[in-house]
Amino acid sequence: MTLSDIRSEVSVRLNEVAAAGLWSTAELNTRINSALLRLYMDAEPVANDTDINLRQNVAWYLLPTNCLVPNFLFGPAAWLQQKLFPTQMIALDQRDYYWERRGNSIPTHFIPFSWNRFILWPPPNVTTTCTLNYTPIPTTLSSDSDTTGLHLPAQKLISIYASYLCLRKENIQRAQLFLGEYKSRLLPVLAEQRNATVYHTTKIRPAGKFEKAHGSPRWGRP
Numbered sequence: 001m002t003l004s005d006i007r008s009e010v011s012v013r014l015n016e017v018a019a020a021g022l023w024s025t026a027e028l029n030t031r032i033n034s035a036l037l038r039l040y041m042d043a044e045p046v047a048n049d050t051d052i053n054l055r056q057n058v059a060w061y062l063l064p065t066n067c068l069v070p071n072f073l074f075g076p077a078a079w080l081q082q083k084l085f086p087t088q089m090i091a092l093d094q095r096d097y098y099w100e101r102r103g104n105s106i107p108t109h110f111i112p113f114s115w116n117r118f119i120l121w122p123p124p125n126v127t128t129t130c131t132l133n134y135t136p137i138p139t140t141l142s143s144d145s146d147t148t149g150l151h152l153p154a155q156k157l158i159s160i161y162a163s164y165l166c167l168r169k170e171n172i173q174r175a176q177l178f179l180g181e182y183k184s185r186l187l188p189v190l191a192e193q194r195n196a197t198v199y200h201t202t203k204i205r206p207a208g209k210f211e212k213a214h215g216s217p218r219w220g221r222p
Helices: 003-013 025-043 089-095 152-167 172-196 209-214
Strands: 048-054 060-062 067-074 109-112 117-121 128-136
Touching (some): 003 025, 025 067, 025 152, 025 172, 067 109
Antiparallel strands (some): 060 117, 109 117
């Protein structure tokens, strides 16, 4: 679907009259791009790999400029090619109060610290290279012929969430209907995406108690 196709679908959902509606083309495009960003945050439909150059005894590193969600770090052969999934300092404090006192070694914790930085702890004991798998920030749709590159069920979610954004200050009841439709259609998209990717057995972070109890397909339980 092109930007023009998505905008037409949003107009139909809003009962807009062609060239005489409440929302201009620019306003609809803005909400469509906001919906695309939300979809990338919820579904992580695209994953990129990039090399991160690590230095001995250095724990502070930059994320790629287009990184939206860091997924995992893939270590070199010297680290037995282990995968490090993101964690938080507060979680480390709860499990091991003295985690910061450990000296340089093979890193065991990958801590996204801000929107553009992360901490690798303990600091690497050698200079080496690891691979970061991450979800990129989506390219802004500006021309009517621009496409998202996503599969059709995921593209449908964009028009649904864009319709919700248009109506949330105009008609909250109708907006909630669109939001509910978005959430109900999201899980099948996540399941389809997981089954289609070669990373589906290792890319997804380990399930927690909540995911295991509720059997969300996003976390690997049917």
